[in-house]
Amino acid sequence: MSSHATQSIGTDTRTVDFRIWRGNVEGGGFQNYAVEVADGMVVLDCVHKIQAEQANDLACRWNCKAGKCGSCSAEINGKPALMCMTRMDLLPVGEPVTIEPMQAFPIIRDLVTDVSWNYEVKKKIKPFKPRKPDNADGTWTVYQEDVERSQEFRKCIECFLCQDVCHVLRDHHKHSEFIGPRLLVFTAALEMNPLDTENRLADLKNRDGIGYCNITKCCTKVCPEHITITDNAIIPLKERVVDEFYDPITRLMRIFRPR
């Protein structure tokens, strides 16, 4: 049993200063709160404590408190992270903890942002289009090695931290030309599915702007589900786009051996 498990929660407390961004679409700023923090607390616990004791109107989105719903995304000490999965004992001691909303999406209020853009873009991606069933009873035969890659991508909890940290959206505001890592992962799960017959490569190159990704791997670093977004999803899609549009040899081969 680990040493953490044997500690009783609340036996050792310390006061931590928080700087929390308060405001709305018209503007705002950081406000300071001092919180008694006990062993085992996560950042979301502290935000709830502030809500309960000091700022009843502090807005924050949360649900499962277990790192599975993807609701409590924010920026903690400048890094995109889930508030419910960021332990207080892993943050620098003796310094104020900064919490602010995600920067790549419009502010609604305080720590809550409007992430509906992601859902709108997702609707435009061509949906799953399976081949004819393999078996007479209308089912398909699929082997584990064929779905391993997609299974990694299906772990996504849609917290949109990867979208938030991606500089193409965050700093360059290319929302109209680039769908971002989350939706590239979604597309990769479809494209690599052996049952799927749809071709999304032209959309990836033109409408979805996969070329805007310059492989910073920031999305991979912040993913709470540890999905290897860049290496396993985005770069393989980039290579498929190269096959389709940039590589003269593969283009020539398609003349003699069409799909």
Next chain:
Amino acid sequence: MSRSSLALPQVRGFLQTNRKDLWWLQPAATLVGLLAFIVYSTWAAFQGAHYFTGGPTAPFSQHLLSPFYSPVLWDASGLESGHAWFGSQPIWWPVGLLFSPALFILPFPGLFRFTCYYYRGAYYKAFLGDPVSCAVGEPAMRGDNYRGEQKFPLVLQNVHRYALYIAIVFIFFLAWDAYASLWFTGDDGLNHFGVSVGSLVLTMNVVLLSGYTFGCHCWRHLVGGKHDCMSCSKMRHDAYKGVSWLNTRHMLFAWMSLFGVGFSDLYVRLCSMGVWTDWRIIG
């Protein structure tokens, strides 16, 4: 909501961030590491001397050849390494223009590394600040003009797989050099098997470069990643898994092989200059 009508927060200024960790350390280390290699390799490439030990007295007796110069198409003027395919400096080489055998070689592995997916991400951060580090503000001038690899000139990075093809050929040349370094001409005029420190250095160089080259994202795609059906070929699936193992360590091999190839040149150079002695371990 329209994708282009979002009321987004104001973009932060250059280097602005609320991060409290040492976010600048990795790009700074990348900058120093890559600059050091670029400066040394450029200097070494233009030397046109001390790129081999031994001489042309017998096959395999040349012993060590710098990977920056391998394969040698033409020897530098006045030198006879025994490795040159076409003899000495070509007569068509413009008079007054500095000649070095490495100038025909280094652009190819250079292109492979320049277009490598790992290095791209690393030098975009370290050299272009695009971004300097994750969640750190970029130079304001770029702003909405950002083109990434979507448009010219960086769309040309898609040439990477062709650079890979050439890099694979180079692995065979370097493996041959490592093999040749295991043979020594004895007093009887015959070649005898042996191992020197230089043999180990050149062998280490090939192993590290192979780990880097065969962990390439393009190679991973070509050996199996481009197919949706992995169960259709066990060989394909096994190859994909093997390359994926290397690919997860691509950054590690990228740096180790960069250091390895630079050190190999330095080792051969110092042995050739007589500063170091290539100690024989076996044979």
